Amino acid sequence: MVRHIAILGSTGSIGRNALRVIDALGPQYQIVALSAHSNAELLAAQARRYKPEFVAVTNADYAEQLAELVSDLDVEILAGPDALIEIAQLQEVDIVLTAVVGAAGLPAVLAAARCGKQLAIANKEPFVIAGELLRKEAKENGGTILPVDSEHSAIFQAMQSGRREEVNKIILTASGGPFRRASAEDIRNVTLEQALSHPVWDMGPKITVDSATMMNKAFEIIEARWLFDMPVEKIQVLIHPESIVHSLVEFVDGSVIAQLGTPDMCLPIQYALTYPARVAGIAKHLRLEEIRKLTFERPDLETFRALSLGYEVARTGGTAAAVFNAANEAAVQEFLAGRIKFVNIVELVEHCLSKHDVKTNVSLEELLEADAWARREARAGVKCKVKNAKGNS
Numbered sequence: 001m002v003r004h005i006a007i008l009g010s011t012g013s014i015g016r017n018a019l020r021v022i023d024a025l026g027p028q029y030q031i032v033a034l035s036a037h038s039n040a041e042l043l044a045a046q047a048r049r050y051k052p053e054f055v056a057v058t059n060a061d062y063a064e065q066l067a068e069l070v071s072d073l074d075v076e077i078l079a080g081p082d083a084l085i086e087i088a089q090l091q092e093v094d095i096v097l098t099a100v101v102g103a104a105g106l107p108a109v110l111a112a113a114r115c116g117k118q119l120a121i122a123n124k125e126p127f128v129i130a131g132e133l134l135r136k137e138a139k140e141n142g143g144t145i146l147p148v149d150s151e152h153s154a155i156f157q158a159m160q161s162g163r164r165e166e167v168n169k170i171i172l173t174a175s176g177g178p179f180r181r182a183s184a185e186d187i188r189n190v191t192l193e194q195a196l197s198h199p200v201w202d203m204g205p206k207i208t209v210d211s212a213t214m215m216n217k218a219f220e221i222i223e224a225r226w227l228f229d230m231p232v233e234k235i236q237v238l239i240h241p242e243s244i245v246h247s248l249v250e251f252v253d254g255s256v257i258a259q260l261g262t263p264d265m266c267l268p269i270q271y272a273l274t275y276p277a278r279v280a281g282i283a284k285h286l287r288l289e290e291i292r293k294l295t296f297e298r299p300d301l302e303t304f305r306a307l308s309l310g311y312e313v314a315r316t317g318g319t320a321a322a323v324f325n326a327a328n329e330a331a332v333q334e335f336l337a338g339r340i341k342f343v344n345i346v347e348l349v350e351h352c353l354s355k356h357d358v359k360t361n362v363s364l365e366e367l368l369e370a371d372a373w374a375r376r377e378a379r380a381g382v383k384c385k386v387k388n389a390k391g392n393s
């Protein structure tokens, strides 16, 4: 049976890997739609290669450039943020792979869930903000949610060894990022270049910074909480620098089931596309005799404050996670633009959380309001920090 796929964010790290996976899977996997935010050139090259029916640029300023670049192709061009919703709802699409970065993916993920699509979720931020709602919508509308994040894919696979009520706990592994051994003092002097050099994974800039602050792991706790309907107390994080054991599930009898593989996103991407089947693919096979040693340690919750905040937010629920995510997105943008220091990212997130009055049992509109409030609050905090830094120099 031919499977028709839309990739939201095909020009990013996950999107490009997904296209490599699909190349190897062969003609049963057909691309119907692709999207970029502003990289019209790469999107046009992908359109030429994969011949989708639709291409979208969410930053409408690039629509004209895209139209020129694909003028000789039989492809419909969509532009603006709502283009992703249109793509996610296309009747001819079976699988929506969400690989855009940040909360911007939320409306399209929700639309796909409401249409009962098979959702292959890499874009974790919508799940952090509105995981409960997304799970409910997918369930009510006959959709399937398959994780692409390597840790959640591992948990999903390990879960198949027992029944849901037999799970004792989930163990999320974390590489520890580039500053695993850093002291609080070292962290204060981290440069942009250091934060962007991840020791194991080659990823887009936002998630690379999130891995360095360990905010990414904090998001993954919340993502796991909703994806697997698991109380926060049953989610543990362990540092595993080799990134070979992608995560584990402990069952009530004491058995621990893990999924192992080379650190290569092609493996979880492929499984989310071919599930429940397993097929030969492009990911390099694991040679444990070459790895020889696998190590695990508890994370340092004081140096990596983001992790403690993640647990707190996961327990609080309601609008807290929307604020947590939005403040981080705004702060990471400012760090990538060179306006704040690395250490300011988590400080700003903590500041926004401390000023926010959490509401529970909220609608999507209230979550989006909290998101917008946190972005404003974080930017105001940035202005303060920049002013103070100038005053001190």
Ligand SMILES: NC(=O)c1ccc[n+]([C@@H]2O[C@H](COP(=O)([O-])OP(=O)(O)OC[C@H]3O[C@@H](n4cnc5c(N)ncnc54)[C@H](OP(=O)(O)O)[C@@H]3O)[C@@H](O)[C@H]2O)c1
Residues within 6 Å of the ligand: 008, 009, 010, 011, 012, 013, 014, 015, 035, 036, 037, 038, 039, 040, 058, 098, 099, 100, 101, 102, 104, 105, 122, 123, 124, 125, 148, 149, 150, 201, 202, 203, 204, 205, 206, 207, 265
């Ligand atoms: N990379 C990994 O290995 C990895 C692993 C696990 C989970 N994830 C998650 O997967 C998602 C994508 O990560 P990535 O590393 O692939 O990111 P990335 O390389 O930065 O790619 C992001 C993609 O989203 C598009 N985009 C950027 N801003 C957008 C906006 N405002 N609206 C719509 N589209 C937008 C980009 O288009 P342009 O190219 O035109 O800018 C690009 O196609 C993130 O949520 C991340 O946390 C990534």
